[in-house]
Amino acid sequence: MEFSVDQIAEILEGTVEGDGNLSLTTFGKIQEAGKGALSFLANDKYEPFLYTTKATALIVSNDLKLSKPINTTLIRVSDPYAAFSSLLEFYEKSLLSQKTGIEQPSFIDESSSIGSDCYIGAFAYVGEKCKIGNNVKIYPQTYIGDNCKVGDNTIIYSGAKLYKDTKVGNDCIIHSGAVLGSDGFGWAPQEDGTYKAIPQLGNVELEDNVSIGANTTIDCATFPDSPTLIKKGVKIDNLIMIAHNVVVGKDTVIAAQTGISGSVEVGDSCIIGGQVGMAGHIKLANRTTIGAMSGVSKSIKKEGEILFGHLAFNIQDYMKSYSIFKKLPEINRRLSELEKKN
């Protein structure tokens, strides 16, 4: 980017204090930003950096009072954090929107339809009877199997793989290496000790506003009419495993490397930490929070609970137990001494 301080101030409807002609080319944190950078001050904790920052300009509150002279040009607004965030967003969108058109070579089956203003990168593959919406960005080397549907404004980054029949809503983001629709891990043990595959005929469906992290895998459902379902607004981080027939409720957030076993139903507005594991066929009530690295082996029926632990229970109780776990050798000694006395 390249804007003057005055231009930015105009966009934000802010007031400039200092040199409005200076040129801004990047963003940065107040404590690290250098020449040409725009930063902001929204948290009092960072106020000392106000007088030492090397940022060319700072977005600050209308209410901020300076206690010393300052070297940096200020843009005063009513809410600095919101103003800064909206600029970042504006900047990001301006970058992303540059890609349009169909690069060659790419493979688009003639039975498929592509909406307007799409980007299809080189070496991308779109199978038979797919419906790709408007303003969709499909980056290079992406695979869209037969009979998939991708909604408007969705971005699919390089190398994501959508098996046949996958449905993706509007305004979704799917990061590189994510796999949607691989076979559910269903194996019927046979009498001779071998396993036979249980056919997995269902699909994966993402509702609107879903985000899927890099190298995450979501298996297809067993039956055609009950998809593995990620409801609207769900945010899923990298390297997560979501098994067949799982349903994740709306506005739930799941951190990296968590694994959800088959047929689990996660409620709405849950917060699931990283590296969590869930046993199959359980249900989590709405607004459940699970701490990182916890194992959940039973359904959680009460809404709003916070759980933690290898076999998770109430996080405060876990912490109390764990603090005594650390002292177990001492507990053992105390017990032995008492035994001697008795």
Place this chain on the structure above:
Amino acid sequence: MEFSVDQIAEILEGTVEGDGNLSLTTFGKIQEAGKGALSFLANDKYEPFLYTTKATALIVSNDLKLSKPINTTLIRVSDPYAAFSSLLEFYEKSLLSQKTGIEQPSFIDESSSIGSDCYIGAFAYVGEKCKIGNNVKIYPQTYIGDNCKVGDNTIIYSGAKLYKDTKVGNDCIIHSGAVLGSDGFGWAPQEDGTYKAIPQLGNVELEDNVSIGANTTIDCATFPDSPTLIKKGVKIDNLIMIAHNVVVGKDTVIAAQTGISGSVEVGDSCIIGGQVGMAGHIKLANRTTIGAMSGVSKSIKKEGEILFGHLAFNIQDYMKSYSIFKKLPEINRRLSELEKKN
């Protein structure tokens, strides 16, 4: 699919009760299936749904007695679950077998041989001196490095990567994003604190009937003649890490996100839960079961054991210890009270 009830009954050698002309277009669970769906009843627990299901037809047992009138057409057979499974399988195979031929652009080195009835998707890459068997399906954007061998009837989904020298048996399935043959993680510490790579010259070998999940990684062996070896019938889920020189015994099943360190030998017919970790150079006896999220730090010598825990031991003993772990604050209080009395 589109079949009449009569056609399905004929395939299954079953008897129709009701309208045999109805059209079936999909499969479903008895409690969820709708119009046009075929479902089944094999478990008494689901018998109440017999009278409420919206499925067009149900596969039921010859022995089933109806207690009320029913709205659904029945197909009576001797074993409903087996009949339904075989239909699913038949249906799945009919779908999969549609892909044949070599899509363009694809890259097949002229020194490689491709068997009959293969599918090679667009943007797939087959390096030098590869041998691809008959009826192999290589989906788009798959990478087959130099000197690989892929057996008959094997399916490799979009974007799987086989490093050079990988050997894959007959009837295997490799899902999207799986990586076979990346370098083993072997680093020799140097005097100056840096690390030097220990060359990893071996390969990965899958025997027949092996299934590898999406985004799973299997590292190559250190030496050329002792591959990282996955024996016949092994089923490996998504996002699993199998390090260099590991051997996994036949008919072992491993759930998602488990990690197996270098040179581990897993026995035959083991069942390994999800998110399990194993320390390097250990051996697991045949028919060992490891509960999800367990750590295994020592060899398991006795066959048929079931283990669990952060450092895993007998699962029943673990559960007893864990139930008291939950009560540790109470144990501590009881101990303190006794100390006061003494």
Place this chain on the structure above:
Amino acid sequence: MEFSVDQIAEILEGTVEGDGNLSLTTFGKIQEAGKGALSFLANDKYEPFLYTTKATALIVSNDLKLSKPINTTLIRVSDPYAAFSSLLEFYEKSLLSQKTGIEQPSFIDESSSIGSDCYIGAFAYVGEKCKIGNNVKIYPQTYIGDNCKVGDNTIIYSGAKLYKDTKVGNDCIIHSGAVLGSDGFGWAPQEDGTYKAIPQLGNVELEDNVSIGANTTIDCATFPDSPTLIKKGVKIDNLIMIAHNVVVGKDTVIAAQTGISGSVEVGDSCIIGGQVGMAGHIKLANRTTIGAMSGVSKSIKKEGEILFGHLAFNIQDYMKSYSIFKKLPEINRRLSELEKKN
């Protein structure tokens, strides 16, 4: 490979005992190697295999004394392990260096520059304004987004994905399926319960001599001038998650499936086991060792500590606590008995 024993001895400046004309075609472990294989003896523990090995030739120490007649040709050198390692390395390099030239079809934007002696595989994609150094190997189906920089001698294996602005140093290795630069997982909760993306405008930077394992993901930083940074000499295994704004210090080694949360700073020369999890915004001192499957929730300030556990603490203390955890049912019984007596 195909060399005579005499040729190998000449390269190693060693002395031949036995038939120097024999042909060597592979490498192997002393206990497993067969005809045509070269092996070595560096550890006394393996000395019994000296008399039973089927290897055609063995590299042994000048000092080795034979206690029995031997069937194998010997190459005597001063340091057998170093000699064998250097041969493996020489062999590996001779294999890797074969790939050069630009395979077609590939996509290289005309605004990008490619150094000399590079290999660019088919279906590889190089976006706008990239700078690719000399002797770089970019395997098929790799994605290099706009404005990336890749240093000399770096190898990027098939299907790795570099989002725009990624910087990779000299002599790096990036394995298949690794994703560098996917969006950091930053979501601002809104009043209506939905989440809004916090723009992630930074990038990922790898310094020189960094190795990244298969299907590992490294998210981009939030701000443009403070990259998610992997310092020189760092070795990162497969399926690892490194979140936005993380800094990993030089010569640190991280084993598979570990997850590092946002803004963590890992010190220099740390050793991090597999499946470790780290909470966000913490710092690890230099030379910290974290045992496999541990959770690290607080900063580690003292250098050189070894930690372990679900919420990790000193490994020896953990082991003592865990040994009593195993005996908790017995502890509980002993306590109850004492209570009865009092």
